[in-house]
Amino acid sequence: MRKRRELAQRNSVALVNHLKQHRARMDLTQEELAERVGVRRQTILAIEKGHYVPSTLLALLLAAELEMNVDELFELTREEGDPQ
Amino acid sequence: MRTEMDVLHMDERQRHHWLEANRATLMVVGVVWLLMIAFELTEGRSAGFLIAMVPIFAALRLGFYYYYARDRDIRWVQPVLFVVLFTIGHWLATTIAWVGELSTGSWLWFVPPAPSHGIWAAAAQTLEFPIIALLTDKGADANLPRWLEDVIMLLNSFIWAGTAFLVLRAARRARSRRRTEGP
Numbered sequence: 314m315r316k317r318r319e320l321a322q323r324n325s326v327a328l329v330n331h332l333k334q335h336r337a338r339m340d341l342t343q344e345e346l347a348e349r350v351g352v353r354r355q356t357i358l359a360i361e362k363g364h365y366v367p368s369t370l371l372a373l374l375l376a377a378e379l380e381m382n383v384d385e386l387f388e389l390t391r392e393e394g395d396p397q
Numbered sequence: 398m399r400t401e402m403d404v405l406h407m408d409e410r411q412r413h414h415w416l417e418a419n420r421a422t423l424m425v426v427g428v429v430w431l432l433m434i435a436f437e438l439t440e441g442r443s444a445g446f447l448i449a450m451v452p453i454f455a456a457l458r459l460g461f462y463y464y465y466a467r468d469r470d471i472r473w474v475q476p477v478l479f480v481v482l483f484t485i486g487h488w489l490a491t492t493i494a495w496v497g498e499l500s501t502g503s504w505l506w507f508v509p510p511a512p513s514h515g516i517w518a519a520a521a522q523t524l525e526f527p528i529i530a531l532l533t534d535k536g537a538d539a540n541l542p543r544w545l546e547d548v549i550m551l552l553n554s555f556i557w558a559g560t561a562f563l564v565l566r567a568a569r570r571a572r573s574r575r576r577t578e579g580p
Contacts, residue, residue: 352410365413
């Protein structure tokens, strides 16, 4: 149990995305981007605000629409207080 | 399989929240179910069916989890799921047959009025086999407490489910044996 908790702490990472900036770069509204990848506008909003983590499929679709790689659009950062 | 989420054209975030809502609803239903058991007991009634369904629902939930998680190495899940669902189906069929048999008039055109009750009586007699039919034949069902009636009814359905499972398994094995032996 303790080992599992330690492992979880070591792996505590946060997902940040640059969707808003790149959407603006492509001059797309949330509505337009949503329509292109087949989701609701609210889903784009939720992803931009970090309230929702998209599936791999949606992440790939978003990256393709914004003409970039997924790891440029989404990145992992270590949580504060993480020793590593 | 097409689900209600497909019909409503939900995207993946909506599906996620829809399933979260299902979970919350299920928890509320669980609490209401427990309150119904408590109410029945305080009223001095047996609540046998309500109590008996608690472990069945728990088993169903576990079974569906393993089914959807595709943990195929756990071999007992599918047989258990089959037996539980068959038991519930048989129990429901028996209940419907009794409703039809005891009904005194037509009900939403579903239960025909007398004298068409014969078909319901025949269905009930068939579905009551073996335990309930045996008890009725011996006249031993008259003085049974309500909770014991519920347990016997579920046990009767369980016997049907177990038999169906064994028959199907034997048929499947025979078919696969024929295939491996070849022409």
